[in-house]
Amino acid sequence: MSVTLSASHPPTAERGTTRAGTVFLLVSTALVVLVQMYVSIPLHQLVAADLGSAGVTAALGAGYSFAYALGFLIYGPLSDHYGRRRILVxxxxxxxxxxxxxxLAPSTGVLAVLRAVQGLAAATFAPTALAYLGEALPPRRRAIAIGAISVAFLTAGILGQLFAAAVAPAAGWRGTFFLGGILLAAHTLAAFAIIHEPDGDRSRQPLLARYAGLVRFAVRPRSLLLAVGHLVVLGGFVGMYSLLGPHLASAGLSAAEIMFVRAAALPAMFCSLLAGPMAARLGLALTGLIGFILAAAGLAAEAVLGGALAGLVAASVIFVTGVAILVPTMITLWGEAAHPARGGGMAVNGFVLFLGAGLGSYAIELPGGLGGALGVVSGLYLAAGAIVYAACAMNQDR
Incomplete structure (x- = not known):
């Protein structure tokens, strides 16, 4: 028989103030944490000049990405078992x-190990923070908060590169990571002071039982359908930008101009804030379908307009708008599917999301150049939308 644990409730006004400060802190922390994934992209040449070129790409990126994705599966059940605050801080x-x-890494080998450790530690944040928001906030505020944190997740991909490009010329690659560590230290102290364990009931059961529950949840028919659709969400995002850079370079654009084109869609990422109100009015299933259709339409337009820079930029904004709507919508779908073990749901969500991101880098291997590859990925978004919509219908029929 399960035993439930319930936290005491502070006064309403105090809880409201605490919630607002906590949400702001979590959004800020999400940005600082996720930047560590992308900050290495502009640093390859500097690290290669310092430590040697052999193995630099793997040392900076591969170990981090694999450890980060794997960490989601580890920390989701841990936060369900030990509590959100303890794991997060x-x-x-x-x-x-x-x-x-x-x-301080003296060699590429040590750098590779430390980047993997860094990725494994960074993976504690997203599943724990998202599960925390699911428990600490009422549904209306929860949707807005998840939208805000989704903006941080998306913008980190561009802001991380801009941060490194701005700091590295003066401080070097070592100074870039050191400054990142200082920012993380400040957020750690703030989290220790501000974040409290959320109200709610959490069943007491052995930790191994939680991991067994995670496996059972992951192989449910609805979870498998969500996972197939979810692979495309960030996979197509990474794939599009992986294809865009070489295409623009071949057209004669400089590195600074290419970064400007990448950053042009940055405002569209704030459309994550629209996902909550849309879901409240239209429902999660239809909101997700709209996101998939917008993303597919944007990619199709990019495929057609690849030779016209203005059209390409406009189409990329449409695509990113769709992805921005999808990220918080899919997070909410995973959280609802896993309730009450939200940590486990966020673990599978993050693992699939960043597994898709890793697969997305292989879009450059697709045939047909920019137009052909983006046409294929556009079709994948349409297929993913149909699959996720079917998963939602399956849940309604139960």
Whole structure:
């Protein structure tokens, strides 16, 4: 028989103030944490000049990405078992230490190990923070908060590169990671002071039982359908930008001009804030379908308009708008599917999302150049939309 744990409730006004401050802190922390994934992209040449070119790409990126995706499956059940605050704060502390240590790496081998440790520590944040928001906030505020944190997740991909490009010329690659560690230390101290364990009931059961529950949840028919559709969400995003850079370079654009084109869609990422109101009015299933259709339409337009820079930029904004709507919508779908074990749901969500991101980099291997490859990915978004919509219908029929 399960035993439930319930936290005491502070006064309403105090809880409201605490919630607002906590949401702001979590959004800020999400940005600082996720930047660590992308900050290495502009640093390859600097690291290669310092430590040697052999193995630099793998040292900076591959180990981090794999450890990050794997970490979701580890920490989701841990936060269900030990509590959100404990995992979140200890994970941020470990990430701070690892990031500062990266700045001192004496060789590419040590750098690879430290980046993997960094990715493993960074993975504590997203599933724990998203599960926290699902428990600490009422549904209306929860949708807005998840939208805000989704904006941070998306914008980190561009802001991380801009941060490194701005800091590295003066401070070097080591100074870039060191400054990141200082920012993480400040957020760790703030999290320790501000974040409290959310109200709610959490069943007491052995930790191994939680991991067994995670496996059972992952292989449910609805979870498998969500996962197939979810692979495309960030996979297509990474794939599009992986294809865009070489295409623009071949057209004669400079590195600064290419970065400007990449950043042009940055405002569209704030459309994540629209996902909550849309879901409240239209429902999660239809909101997700709209996101998939917008993303597919944007990619199809990019495929057709690839030779016209203005059209290409406009189409990329449409595409990113669709992805921005999809990210918080899919997060909410996973959370609802896994309730009450939201940590497990967010674990599978994050694992699939970033597994898709890793697969997305292989879009450059698709045939047909920019137009052909984006046409294929556009079709995948349409197929994913149909699959996710079917998963939602399956849940309604139960």
């Amino acid at each position: 200890s994970g941020l502390a470990a990430l701070t230490i690892a990031t500062l240590a990266v700045s």
